[in-house]
Amino acid sequence: MKEIKDKMIAQIKAVFPEAVNKDYDGNRLDLTVNKEAVPSVLLYLKDSMGFRHLSHIAYVDWIEQGEFELVYILWSPLDKVKLYVHTRINRENPVIENIDMIWRQANTYEREIREMLGIEFTGLVAPDEFILEDWDDIPPFRKDFDTLEYVNRTFWHRPGxxxxxxxxxxxxxxxxxxxxxxxxxxxx
Amino acid sequence: MEYILIKVLEAMATFVLAFIVGMTYGGVVRKITGRVHNRLGPPWYQNFIDAFKLFSKTRGIHHGAMHFLGAAFLMVTSVVSLMIIPILAPGGHAWYNSWFTNLNFNGDLIFLIYIMTFGPLGMAMGAGQTGNPNSSIGVTRGLSQMVGFEIPWVMALVALMITYKTTSIVDFMNIQRETGTWLMFANPFAFIAAVLAMLGMFRYSPFDIVGAPTELASGPVSENGGKFLFTMMSSGSVFTFAKLVLYVDLFMGGANNLIMLVVKTFLLYMIPVLYGIVSPRYRTEQAVRWFWGWPTFIGLLAILYAVMF
Amino acid sequence: MYNDKNSKKIVETIQNWARSHSIWVLAYGTGCGAIEISPTMTSRYDAERLGFRGAATPRQADVMLITGYLTVKTVKRVVRVYEQMQSPKYVVGFGSCTINGGMYYDSYNTINLLDRYLPVDVYINGCMPRPEAVLAGLSKLQQIIREGNANGAEKYLENLAWYKENQRKIAPNWIAKAPDLNW
Known part of the structure; x- marks a missing residue:
């Protein structure tokens, strides 16, 4: 496993020198790239390195640093390696390239992220409403969204x-x- | 004039009898199902309470004029087939038997084959008007299933008609009384084919594909509540009783009094019920294939038997 | 004779008795708790012996059993189902979440008080209520029906503006498009 991962890191570094890697035990491998490089990195990983499966797109709100983090979780069925591709986006202007032409299922995840975190994906074609309907507040999964205050405003509490x-x-x-x-x- | 009034009274008595017996059978079937499931089950009169509750619903919306035809056609079918079928065999008490003869005539068996498909057709129109997709699917399934079981059923009846050169149910009962043999023994193949068709006719499992509750949300009746459902429920009970009496008349020599009638119809009713309780559900094409397999073959045997012997 | 007050009262009593002994339940189980309905209906607790039966569609149902939390999205469907039911109709709130939001009291998309959106006849407390509690709650409903106090449908029609206002507060665009009580 160690040799496979080392070989992968070398291959990625050869093509994308600016990518930062972090190694973990077992079959996990982490990679941090710039937001602009995300589509090309993912396309390269899929086409040339056997990471054929996109498991999930996770998202984190780093409110203290003013950034959103997206984590593309990939899986290579041949090498049995899971790869976490991290990228950071500025919180003030959250825009990133849409990747649903690489994996179709990314469309669903991107719709969810757009709705729950307010990140815009350039070129994403999907209906506006996904999980929330009639939503008129800031996206609810941002850390500066106060759920209790929203509940006090929208719903009622029973005394007791x-x-x-x-x-x-x-x-x-x-x-x-x-x-x-x-x-x-x-x-x- | 007086004659007609008495006839009307007799017809109403027949209907009340069929309603009470049919609803009681429904409740008893629920009780038996409960006991088979190792439950206590509802009381035997539960169906009457349900019907009364449905009747006393204060609101019942409809989906246009055609929607009424579903319930109306079902009721018309039930009542007309009940009026055509002689309830009791000739040869019992004279005044007692004449109560339930009603409208039967020489060609009644042929008329019955027609009128028994009339209700599902009306139901198809009514269900189409409601606009519920489950109703449309249910109607399609119901008509497919009818195509399935009508063939062995008609084959069994044709076999009887060929053998005895008559289409009158009263004649069949007279023949059985004179020869002393029930037709289920005289032409066993016809009886088996008719019983197998009966499994589909009563729509218990495994042939409950029309109103499959978990799949289709009760199918054609899914948009009917309150008094619509009451009409359908009571017409279903009456129709159940009418069909059972027809089977008893044709194959079990009819009944001379009401107690005998109840015993015979109940025993016959237990065939689809008990088979249904322990069966899962067929898909539509499986059901049709089942009916066009052995039941049709046995129906063919019945016709051959009738022609040769 | 059949229109005077006393005979009406007698008829009403009989009807209420029949309603209380023939309750067709539409289980709205999109939250948790639908798993408690199966043992209630099957051989261990056998609710059918008391006249309870599952209904397949809202048109045939008498009682809507709302199990567990309701999100803003499902509350629209609940309102639609409730308006499709034929009166007299009853609503049973099942579990803590329908009473005060339960463990989701500060969630942005689950409602807290069900009775602001629909008239609730009986609440069953617990997270989750056991089948015994479900049977106890349904028996309470039977008792209320027999006493003639289960008039949720009339309450809903009388206070329709108030209920619609509350529903509009969480689903403004949807209520505007929905037909008025005539699904």
Whole structure:
């Protein structure tokens, strides 16, 4: 496995010198590339290196650094290697190239990301609404979206929830039990 | 005038009898199904409560004039076939038997073959009007299945007609009384073919492909609630009773009194019910292939038997 | 004679008795909890002995059993199904999520109070309620029907503007396009 991964890294580095790799145990391999290079890297990985399957497109909101991260998770059925291709996008102007001509199923993931995170994919042809219907707020999976505030504004709360006690501390007070320090941070 | 009034009264008595017996059979079948499933099951009168509840629904929307024809045609079919079929055999108590003779005439068997396909056709029109896709699929399946079971059924009847040179149900009952042999023994192939066709006619599993609840959301009746469903439910019960009486008349020598009638029809009814409880569902083409296999072959044997002997 | 007050009351009593003993349930199980319906109906708890039966379509159903949470998307379908049902019709909220949002109380796409959108007759508490609790809730519904207090359909028609306003708040474009009670 180690030799296969080393050979892959060498091959990728030969074509895309700016790609940064990070190695993990087992069959996992991570790769960080620029946002502009994503389509060409993915196309190369699919056509020349046997990563024929796109498992998922994961997304992370790094709000402190002002960036979104997209992770394209690929799988090579021949070499049994899974490859995570990371890329970062500026949070102010989130635009990235659409890749659904490489894998058809990317269309669905991109629709979800466009709706839930507000990232625009240039050239993506898909209906506007996917999971949310009649949505008129900022995309709900952004970290600056306050769900509780939205719920207070949109739905109602039934009275009776305010005195909700923490189960762990209530039980420990009742029985005189000491909560260990490491458990306190999980307790509300 | 008085004669006609009495006839009308008799017809109403027949209908009430068929309604009560048919609904009770429905409840008993639900009870038996429950017992087979190792449940307690609903009480035997559950169907009456259901029917009354459906009748007392306060709102029932319709989808246009044709929608009414579905329920109306089903009711017309049930009532007309009930009026055509003689309920009791000739030769019992004179006043008692004359109550249930109603409208039967010499050609009634041929008329019955026609009128029994009339209800599904009306249902097809009504279901088409509702615009529910499940209804259309259900109607298509129902007509396919009818094409399947009509062939052995008609073959069995034709075999009887060839043998005894008559198309009157009363004549058949007279023949059985005179010879002392039920037709199910006189021409066993015809009886077997008719019973196999009956499995499809009563639409229990494995031939419940028309109203398959999990697949089609009850098929043609899916847009009917409240009083529409009440009409369909009661007409179905009446039709069940009418078909059972027809089988008893043709193959089991008819019945001289109502108790005998109930016993015979109930025993006959248990064939599709008990076979249905333990069976999964066929697909449409499997059902049609099943009917065009052995039942049709046995029907052919029945005709050969009738022609040769 | 058949129009005076007392005979109407008698007829109503009989009808309510029949309604309470013949309840056709439309299980709306898009959330969790639909798995509790199967043991309720099958041989262990056998709800059919009390007159409960599954209904295949909304037109034939009397009770809509809403199991689990409802998202903004499913609440539209629930409203549509409810308006397709023929009155008298009842709604049973099943599980904590229909009562106050349950564990999804701060989720952006699940509603918290079902009774703001539909008139609910009986709530069954629990996450998830066991089949015994389901039977207890349905028996409570039977009792309410027998007493003649299960008038959710009339309540919905009387307060239609209020209910529609609440529905419009979460689904503005959809309510504008939907027909009024005539699916």
């Amino acid at each position: 929830r305010e005195d909700a006690q923490d189960v762990r501390s209530t039980i420990s007070e009742r029985s005189g039990e000491e909560i260990p320090d490491f458990a306190k941070k999980y307790s509300r």
